[in-house]
Structures are given as C-alpha cells and as structure tokens.
Amino acid sequence: AQKVTQAQTEISVVEKEDVTLDCVYETRDTTYYLFWYKQPPSGELVFLIRRNSFDEQNEISGRYSWNFQKSTSSFNFTITASQVVDSAVYFCALSETSGVDKIIFGKGTRLHILP
C-alpha cells in the first residue's frame, strides 16, 4: 500500500534562511509519481511539482529545489533564502500506477517564516 510520511509537523525559520522539508514514501510500484503542493493561509492547494519515478534528476525552480533519492525513497524540498510569503503548509503526495490510480497525501509540514 502506498504511504507518504512527513515527519516534520511544524518548522520555524528566520527569513532568508534555507529550509528543507522531508518526505519519505512507500510503494511497491516501479512506476509512480511524486508531488509537492503548497497550502497558504487562504486555503487553496497550489501545485508545485510532479516527478515520475524514472526521473531522478534534481529540479530547481527559482528558490525552490527538489532532491529525489530513489535509494532512500525520499523526495525532499528545499527553499533557499526563505521569505515570509513562503509561510504555508506543504504537502508531499504520491500516486501509483498499478491498481487504483489516486493521489495520497502526507500529513503536511507547517512552515513559519519569521520576519
């Protein structure tokens, strides 16, 4: 069964610091997809990234970067030079391709960026 674990419930950092959000997943599939979503205080879900299991290249988008390590089943998310607007809950998620194709979320990490 698929499972996503975000061990960090809540993190606080001072603005301009770098911060890494951890995500560990479990799946028996060889083909699967990993996602990160942001939920700001306004409540909507903002899509950040989708990565398939065959693409282990790290991804960088502005201040955001993702480190996919298949060997440790991790898909960590780093924010460089954090800003107050990054304050939100961040969800890691997984969808498998065998069986029922649905997306399962971790419990989320609440990130506070302090001015």
Add this chain to the structure above:
Amino acid sequence: NAGVMQNPRHLVRRRGQEARLRCSPMKGHSHVYWYRQLPEEGLKFMVYLQKENIIDESGMPKERFSAEFPKEGPSILRIQQVVRGDSAAYFCASSPGGGVYGYTFGSGTRLTVV
C-alpha cells in the same frame, strides 16, 4: 479554460440537514477525486469517480456520505444528516487520467455544521 470549479465556497448547515457539494472538473477531464481536510490535518482521500462510475470509495464513511458523477453535470458529494464532526474543507480534484497527467484541485468547499 476554467479550472476545477467547486461550489459553494462556504456552506453552513445545521445538524441533521443535508449538504450537497458540487465539483465541475476541467474540460476534458473524466476522473474526479474528493478529499476531506479536517481542521489542522492533512487531506484524506474519500472517493474516486469516473463518469457514471464509482471506482474507489474506500475512504468514504459507509453511512450518510454518497458521491456521484453523472454523464451530464457536475460531480456531487452528498452528506445526509450532518453532524458537527463533518465540519471540514472538502476538495475536489480532476484529471484526464491519473498521475501520469497530474491532478488539478479546486478551491474547496468549507462546510461548517452548527
């Protein structure tokens, strides 16, 4: 091309009433998923539907909850005889065909039971 439309955005119901939440998927998307987010918690999968079919309802409570996705019109999540514990944000997502295509989420419906 409008995104996933959910309405209403906010819904207040008294205990014992019925709640109907609507979700119009993106154009061309035939897969719809419903999730529930209790206060201060993550998103829990409820049900996955394709047109006129329930594919997976393993996350949906057995009583009082039902979902449909008719041939025409939006998907409906229906909660009968609501209780205070049903107060939550309900999100709908749509996809043309699952993870390989990604999922688009609506803005959610915040249900408050008083």
